[in-house]
Each structure stands twice: as C-alpha cells, then as structure tokens.
Amino acid sequence: xxxxxxxxFLLLLVPPAxxxxxxxxxxxxxxxxxxxxxxxxxxxxxxxxxxxGQRAYxxxxxxxxxxxxxxxTSELYLEGQSTxxxxxxxxxxxxxxxxxxxxxxYPINPVLYLEYENVNEASRIQKEIxxxxxxxxxPNSELRQTHAHELEAKLILSSDVRHWNIAENFIVxxxxxxxxxxxxxxxxxxxxxxxxxxxxxxxxxxxxxxVAGLEVYGGLGSTQSFGLQQTAHYAAPVLAWALTDKSTLxxxxxxxLTRHSNPVLLRAGYSxxxxxFRNKLRRFFGSH
Amino acid sequence: xxxxxxxxxxxxFASLACLGIAQTAKPPADKWEAPAxxxxxxxxxxxxxxxxxxxxxxxxxxxxxxxxxxxxxxDTGAANLRSPEVQAQSDGALFWKVSNGNxxxxxxxxxxxxxxxxxxxxxFLRTLKDANGxxxxxxxxxxxxxxxxxxx
Numbered sequence: 001x002x003x004x005x006x007x008x009f010l011l012l013l014v015p016p017a018x019x020x021x022x023x024x025x026x027x028x029x030x031x032x033x034x035x036x037x038x039x040x041x042x043x044x045x046x047x048x049x050x051x052x053g054q055r056a057y058x059x060x061x062x063x064x065x066x067x068x069x070x071x072x073t074s075e076l077y078l079e080g081q082s083t084x085x086x087x088x089x090x091x092x093x094x095x096x097x098x099x100x101x102x103x104x105x106y107p108i109n110p111v112l113y114l115e116y117e118n119v120n121e122a123s124r125i126q127k128e129i130x131x132x133x134x135x136x137x138x139p140n141s142e143l144r145q146t147h148a149h150e151l152e153a154k155l156i157l158s159s160d161v162r163h164w165n166i167a168e169n170f171i172v173x174x175x176x177x178x179x180x181x182x183x184x185x186x187x188x189x190x191x192x193x194x195x196x197x198x199x200x201x202x203x204x205x206x207x208x209x210x211v212a213g214l215e216v217y218g219g220l221g222s223t224q225s226f227g228l229q230q231t232a233h234y235a236a237p238v239l240a241w242a243l244t245d246k247s248t249l250x251x252x253x254x255x256x257l258t259r260h261s262n263p264v265l266l267r268a269g270y271s272x273x274x275x276x277f278r279n280k281l282r283r284f285f286g287s288h
Numbered sequence: 289x290x291x292x293x294x295x296x297x298x299x300x301f302a303s304l305a306c307l308g309i310a311q312t313a314k315p316p317a318d319k320w321e322a323p324a325x326x327x328x329x330x331x332x333x334x335x336x337x338x339x340x341x342x343x344x345x346x347x348x349x350x351x352x353x354x355x356x357x358x359x360x361x362x363d364t365g366a367a368n369l370r371s372p373e374v375q376a377q378s379d380g381a382l383f384w385k386v387s388n389g390n391x392x393x394x395x396x397x398x399x400x401x402x403x404x405x406x407x408x409x410x411x412f413l414r415t416l417k418d419a420n421g422x423x424x425x426x427x428x429x430x431x432x433x434x435x436x437x438x439x440x
Binding site: 035036037038070103104105160161162163196198199200201208242245273275276277278279280 | 338341342345346348349352353354356357362363364365389391392394396397399400402405408
C-alpha cells in the first residue's frame with residue numbers, strides 16, 4: 001500500500017495543468033462541462049483481465065452527455081457486460097448531473113457531481129472504484145438477480161495551469177439496496193497535449209492532436225470500515241487522439257496496484273459531438 | 289458507524305451549492321467593452337501568412353463548441369462572430385475579449401492560451417467576415433470598439 005501513496009505524492013509533484021478542452025480521462029472528471037445545447041455521444045468499453053481462475057470480461061457502455069446550460073451538464077449511461085464462457089447481458093443505467101458553481105476560471109475549479117445508478121451485480125464498467133474490492137465472479141445468471149440502487153456524489157476539483165490539466169475527485173456512494181454504509185473512493189489525474197505548437201497545415205496523426213496523461217483511482221473503504229485494507233487501486237496512462245474536431249478516440253491500460261485489483265483493465269472509447277443539438281431538435285420538430 | 293467523513297462531505301457540497309446560487313443570481317453585464325488601450329493594440333500576427341490557418345485550428349479546438357464552425361452561433365445561441373457588431377471591433381478589442389472572457393454571459397477566458405495563439409485566433413476571425421461578406425473593411429486594426437458589443 002505504501003507504493004500507492006508514493007505514486008500519489010509523485011503525481012502531486014507534476015506541474016499543474018491544460019486549457020479549455022476536455023481531458024482524456026476515463027474515470028476522473030475535470031471542470032470543463034459540455035457546451036450548452038450540445039450532445040456528446042460516447043461508446044466505451046472496459047475489458048477486465050482478472051486473476052487466475054476468473055473469467056475475462058468486456059463491459060461496453062454508451063454515454064449521452066448533454067449541456068443543459070453553462071453550469072449544468074447531464075449524462076445518461078447504458079451499460080452491458082459479456083463474460084468469456086458465460087453470457088452477455090444488459091447490466092443497467094445511470095443518470096448523473098454535474099454542476100459548476102463558479103463559471104470563471106480559478107486556480108482550483110470545483111464541480112459537484114450527483115448520480116443515481118440502477119444496476120445489477122454483473123456490472124463491470126468500473127466508472128468509479130469505491131469501498132472494498134467486491135466484484136463477484138459468480139455466473140451472470142446469478143449476479144443479474146441482485147439489483148443495486150445507488151446514489152453517488154463527487155467533489156471534483158480541477159485546474160488548468162500552463163498547458164496541463166490536473167483533477168482530483170473525492171467520491172462518496174450509498175447503496176440504497178444494502179446496508180453497506182457510505183463507501184468512499186478517489187480519482188486523481190493529470191494530462192497535457194503532446195505539443196503546444198500548432199502547424200498551419202492539416203494533419204491527422206501528429207503530436208498536436210494527441211493528449212496524454214495519467215490517472216490513479218481506487219477505493220477507500222466505507223463508514224463501516226474506512227481505510228485501504230482490501231481495496232482496489234489502479235494507475236492508468238491515458239492517450240486521446242482527436243480524429244476530427246468532433247470526434248476523439250481514447251485508450252487507457254490500467255494496472256492494478258494491489259492484490260484486490262484486477263491485474264489489468266483495458267479501457268477504450270470513441271466520442272462524437274453534435275453541436276447545437278438542442279436547436280437542431282427544435283427545428284426538426286418545427287418549434288423554433 | 290462513523291459519520292464524520294460524510295458530514296464533512298455534506299458541508300463541502302452545501303457550501304459550494306450556496307456559491308453556485310449566488311453566482312447564477314448575478315446578472316450579466318450590460319456592456320462588454322475592451323479598454324481603449326487594449327483596443328488600440330496592433331495584431332502582431334496580421335502579416336503572418338500562416339496565422340489564419342493556425343488560428344483556424346485553435347478555433348476548431350477551443351471556440352467551435354459554442355460559436356460553431358462558421359462562427360454564426362446560430363444553433364448554440366452564442367455570439368455571431370460574422371456580424372457587423374463583432375467584425376467592426378479592432379483586433380486589439382477582440383484579443384482582449386478572447387483573453388479576458390465574459391463569464392457572466394458564458395464566454396470563458398482563454399488567457400491560458402499563449403499570446404501568439406490568441407492573436408492567431410483573432411486573425412482567423414477576420415476570415416469569417418470575408419466568407420460572409422459582412423462587417424467592416426480591412427483588418428480592423430485600430431478601429432473603435434463597438435459600444436453595442438456584448439458577451440458570449
């Protein structure tokens with residue numbers, strides 16, 4: 001466990017962080033919200049390579065992220081899961097909102113995150129790691145029988161300094177279906193564009209279109225047992241490639257830092273932004 | 289059960305929510321004008337043949353989400369950058385607005401971009417005028433900041 005704190009300390013030494021654009025993180029949230037009226041569609045997968053004797057799984061999930069106004073972004077998640085040698089199933093949905101109380105840029109920008117989850121125990125997307133490491137590896141047919149209604153809140157702190165972004169998330173989650181107390185987790189991340197120089201010529205696979213970073217995330221136990229015992233923690237390099245000004249491809253191999261973590265989690269994602277979605281919809285229905 | 293971490297979390301959220309309510313209750317400024325000395329600044333990138341192309345890339349990276357590809361903002365409700373009101377402003381005034389933003393009206397500050405990049409964006413904004421055939425003639429340098437200009 002000492003290694004985790006050493007890693008977090010090293011992360012804090014990294015000079016703080018980047019500008020205006022979305023950072024490439026899979027788990028950590030930063031302070032830039034979706035522009036009002038825009039809709040971002042994302043397809044992501046989390047592929048788990050578990051320890052010996054457990055079956056590998058792929059957990060795809062779709063995200064629809066909508067900018068309600070300049071201080072409120074809302075997002076719907078639809079998730080599924082497929083386990084090797086077992087079955088493929090729908091594992092549930094999540095609805096979250098992020099509120100940015102301070103519109104101007106500050107050295108540290110806070111965002112409030114609130115989420116309701118209606119998922120079953122077969123869920124594997126691992127959008128956040130909280131509490132103790134408790135992924136069940138029973139057959140999907142058994143896991144899907146247990147539903148979890150969960151409320152989750154995050155305090156997101158994020159900064160853009162020079163060409164870097166640095167973000168910290170502090171997570172508290174309550175499973176309304178079980179008496180597990182309140183579970184806690186964290187996620188820290190930093191990223192920057194590989195080069196700040198901009199070529200006047202069009203280019204696709206060039207450094208100016210690549211953003212790289214590092215995420216560290218994990219659980220911190222619960223009110224019943226707060227601490228690092230039996231918790232999962234990951235360190236994950238992240239790389240995002242802006243294919244066009246509307247679409248981005250992202251990849252992140254996460255390495256488990258404790259024996260309660262998966263040895264490897266591979267995350268991949270594609271996002272596409274529909275600008276002016278609200279007004280396009282109004283025009284389509286003839287109300288504007 | 290130890291509720292202390294939870295109490296601290298709830299307190300932090302409540303404080304930030306109050307800040308948010310206070311912030312959103314603040315009305316946007318009526319006028320958003322660059323100071324005269326800022327508006328009088330010349331664009332050092334105006335004669336750089338690559339500036340507009342670089343500015344376009346930066347615009348597509350940082351501005352297009354609100355102002356849209358053609359600068360019209362028609363689907364997002366952001367300011368129309370092709371309009372005579374915007375194009376009549378000097379390069380210095382536009383540079384000041386890009387740098388300082390008008391957060392009460394939804395326009396963020398882009399001061400974190402290098403200064404040359406901000407001038408390149410301003411140079412690109414002039415090509416939006418050319419594409420539309422509207423706005424003032426010339427590069428806009430040294431022209432008076434429009435008193436009607438508003439945020440976003």
